Amino acid sequence: MTVNLTPTQLLVGIGVLLALFMVWRYSARKARRAADAARASARVVSLAGRVLFTGAGFMGVQWLVITHVHNPTLALVVLGVPDMIAAFVLTRVLTVTSVDSTTHRRGGGRR
Numbered sequence: 001m002t003v004n005l006t007p008t009q010l011l012v013g014i015g016v017l018l019a020l021f022m023v024w025r026y027s028a029r030k031a032r033r034a035a036d037a038a039r040a041s042a043r044v045v046s047l048a049g050r051v052l053f054t055g056a057g058f059m060g061v062q063w064l065v066i067t068h069v070h071n072p073t074l075a076l077v078v079l080g081v082p083d084m085i086a087a088f089v090l091t092r093v094l095t096v097t098s099v100d101s102t103t104h105r106r107g108g109g110r111r
Helices: 007-068 072-094
Strands: none
């Protein structure tokens, strides 16, 4: 069985395949961008949930110690330890340890 195609039919077939390939690539890129955006928003929500849960835990322990224990040293420790943890975390977050530059090249000079 032989297939006789004219040059026009061959060009149309290649054009259709190329168009399908371009649509597939576009949809794959769009899906990847949507997935990246969903992951980024999920990270924010997850981080917010962990922060709220930890904050509620600290607050609950502090409330219990302040209302039920009449030892001033224990109250100072219970109030001071979360402050020290928060200060440590904030100091680490806000401290710049290195400067990364994507435009800096090894060996200097222009290329």
